[in-house]
Amino acid sequence: MKQPELTEWIDEALKRAQPVILTDHEEKLADILIDKAYELSSQNNKMLGRALAAAFDILVSAEYYKRVTNRGWCYCPNGEPSIIYPYTNTCPRCILNKEFHYHPANKPPSGQIGQATFRLLCVFLDRLFNRATKNLKILKGSEPIDMIIQDHSSNVILIAEVKAAPLLTLPLFVRSEKMTAVQDDAIIELQHSGVDNSSIHSSEFNIMLPVQHGESWNYELIPLGSMGNTPELWAYDRLQMAFQTDKDLFNRYFDFWDKAFETYQSAYITGDRTSSIYWLTNACGQPSPRPENWPLRSNGSGYESVSDAKTSVGMDRTDDIKKGIYQVLKLGAESKPLNRKYDVKTALISNIHAVRHYDEYLLSLQDVVWTLDEKGTAKKVGDLPDEKPIYNLFDGIISFTRNIARDEWIKDVFNF
Numbered sequence: 001m002k003q004p005e006l007t008e009w010i011d012e013a014l015k016r017a018q019p020v021i022l023t024d025h026e027e028k029l030a031d032i033l034i035d036k037a038y039e040l041s042s043q044n045n046k047m048l049g050r051a052l053a054a055a056f057d058i059l060v061s062a063e064y065y066k067r068v069t070n071r072g073w074c075y076c077p078n079g080e081p082s083i084i085y086p087y088t089n090t091c092p093r094c095i096l097n098k099e100f101h102y103h104p105a106n107k108p109p110s111g112q113i114g115q116a117t118f119r120l121l122c123v124f125l126d127r128l129f130n131r132a133t134k135n136l137k138i139l140k141g142s143e144p145i146d147m148i149i150q151d152h153s154s155n156v157i158l159i160a161e162v163k164a165a166p167l168l169t170l171p172l173f174v175r176s177e178k179m180t181a182v183q184d185d186a187i188i189e190l191q192h193s194g195v196d197n198s199s200i201h202s203s204e205f206n207i208m209l210p211v212q213h214g215e216s217w218n219y220e221l222i223p224l225g226s227m228g229n230t231p232e233l234w235a236y237d238r239l240q241m242a243f244q245t246d247k248d249l250f251n252r253y254f255d256f257w258d259k260a261f262e263t264y265q266s267a268y269i270t271g272d273r274t275s276s277i278y279w280l281t282n283a284c285g286q287p288s289p290r291p292e293n294w295p296l297r298s299n300g301s302g303y304e305s306v307s308d309a310k311t312s313v314g315m316d317r318t319d320d321i322k323k324g325i326y327q328v329l330k331l332g333a334e335s336k337p338l339n340r341k342y343d344v345k346t347a348l349i350s351n352i353h354a355v356r357h358y359d360e361y362l363l364s365l366q367d368v369v370w371t372l373d374e375k376g377t378a379k380k381v382g383d384l385p386d387e388k389p390i391y392n393l394f395d396g397i398i399s400f401t402r403n404i405a406r407d408e409w410i411k412d413v414f415n416f
Contacts, residue, residue, distance in 0.1 A: 010157060010335055010342055017139035017148050020122040025236035026059075030120075030127040032243055033058055036250035038131075046254070049416040053400040054257040055250075056124050056351045057166040058239060063116045064169050065235035067108060068200065068227075074103040075179055075195045083195055084208065085172035088280055088307045090287070091192055092171040092208055095279045096217040100287045101192040102295055102304060107169075107311060117164040121351060122147065134413060144327055147349060149413075156409055158345040158395075159335060161327040163315040167352060168260055168281050173206040173221055201227050205238070210256045210277055217276050222249065261355075261401075264313060268356040282311040314352025314399060321361045324348045329370075329393060336391045337372050345407055347396035355401070366404050368393040 037051035064087070073083040076093050086092050091101040107113065122138050129136045139148040141159065149158040174197065179190040197203060206221035224238035243249055256277065263278040273279075273288050284307045287294055295304050315321060325348075332346040354362060371390045378384050396403065396410040405411045 010339065010344065013141060013145055013148065013159070013335075014139070014150070014157075016142040017145070020119065020126065020138050020140055022123050022126060025233050025240075026120070026123045027127060029062060029236050029240045030059055030123050031131075032240055033250070034124070034127055034131060036243060040251055040254055044251070046258075049400040049402070050258060050261065051254060052124075052128070052416055053167070053261075053352050054254050056121070056400065057168060057257065058243075058253070059120050059124060060117055060166045061169050062235040062239050063120060064106075064108065065172065065205075065224075065239075066232060068106070068172060068205075070196050070198060070200050072104065072106045073174075073195050073197045074101075075176065075190060075193045076101075077178070077189060077191060081176050081178045083174050083176050083197055085174075087169040087171060088282070088284065089304060090279055090306050092280060093173075093219065094192075096210060096219060096276050098276050100279075100291050100294065100306075102293075103192065103194060105307065113165060113311075117166070117351070118146065118162050121162060121164045121349070124351075125149075129413075136413070144330060146327075151409070151413075154409060155343050156345060157342040158347060158410075159331050160347045160349045160398075161324045161331070162349045163317070163320040163324055164349075164351045165282065165311065165313055165317075167257065167264060167313050170280075171208045172224075173208045174203045175206075201229070201231075203227070207242075209253060210280070211252065212255070212259065220252075222246075261352075265355050279306050282307050282313050283309050283316070285309075313355060314401070315348060315350035316352070316354045316356050318357055318361065321354055321357055325361070325365065332370075332391055332393065333372075337389070343409075345395040345410060346392070347394060347398050347410065349396075350399045351401075353397070353399040353402040358402075362397060366394060366397060367406070 033055035037048065037055045040046050040051045041048040068085055073085055074091055075083050076091050078094055084092055085106055086103055087105050087107055089102055089105045091103055094101050126138050135153060137150040141148050145159050146162040147160045180187050181190050204226055205224040207224060208219045209222050210217050210219050222242055224242060227234045260277045260281050263275040264281045267273045267278055278284055286303060286305050290303060297304050309317060315324065328346050328348055335344045369390045369392055371388055373384065392406045395407040396405045396414065398414050400416050403414055403416060
């Protein structure tokens with residue numbers, strides 16, 4: 001069968017692509033968070049990219065919170081009696097005191113995480129482009145393309161592989177009565193236990209936001225109110241209200257988020273996992289030191305982790321990096337050569353760069369260029385025909401926290 005012309009390949013990809021339709025609640029919350037990130041960066045000379053990455057985590061949190069269920073709550077008796085909905089496998093309140101109490105996390109399944117973070121990254125980029133008055137169209141591609149960004153004014157088509165996942169999700173907190181149980185015919189106070197929240201629609205939800213005091217960490221509660229009768233919208237609406245009402249909330253949240261990001265980064269380099277907030281970040285690994293009563297894995301050998309590598313941050317999962325490299329090379333090889341109709345760019349896109357694995361997997365490839373040698377005899381550039389075009393493997397490795405760009409259009413559009 002005759003191979004289609006390469007320009008037809010792009011046209012067919014555009015025909016199959018679907019526009020990303022934003023809902024009102026996604027758009028409003030994203031706009032508020034992006035404005036807060038810009039304000040923080042402007043007023044306190046903070047890095048805009050990190051502030052945007054932190055803001056994106058809140059947007060993803062709204063999607064996680066709207067999935068909260070009756071089951072999966074952790075009763076914590078230490079301090080004010082409460083039930084907590086954690087997103088790593090340990091009681092979030094006690095870990096701030098460096099005490100590990102195992103409780104299964106409530107992350108959505110990995111397939112749902114990928115779909116949600118992809119969509120919300122499209123939402124977030126759309127609102128960033130809108131704020132910067134860049135008339136760009138974001139499309140959901142079909143296999144093998146994740147995302148297409150089209151710039152009609154410059155005739156640019158960016159085709160991208162997308163890998164996105166949050167650094168962390170703050171736990172939900174609901175005040176409760178002190179709980180008891182019967183043991184040996186006596187009533188005793190319940191210790192850490194898994195419990196159901198039977199009144200989920202009327203519960204008064206709070207976010208647990210860690211706050212640093214000297215060298216130690218405590219927490220403050222950010223009230224969200226009740227879910228009411230709008231389970232699909234409540235988290236977006238309540239977060240929007242919280243960040244609009246409390247003018248300093250984003251600053252306090254970023255102070256914690258930025259320190260958590262630093263602990264995630266430094267733990268891999270130095271092995272130092274002594275900071276209590278490290279255990280609230282995704283892919284933090286096995287507890288250290290591991291308590292004697294820490295459970296064995298239900299499947300396989302060894303012990304449960306607090307959060308395993310499957311939940312790695314941004315594009316930091318090694319399987320995702322390797323797949324992403326191949327996909328970008330394939331997309332470029334099938335679209336760039338002999339193309340006369342569009343200015344095609346290829347990129348990896350994420351919310352957070354491969355913090356732990358960039359040097360290992362991407363550093364040696366970031367400046368690679370390639371071309372086609374149909375005869376298969378070229379040993380050096382001089383063996384190729386004059387004016388033989390060359391192409392970047394990556395026109396960009398794009399994220400809020402680090403941008404590697406070999407293209408002026410990408411430098412301008414993704415100027416975080």
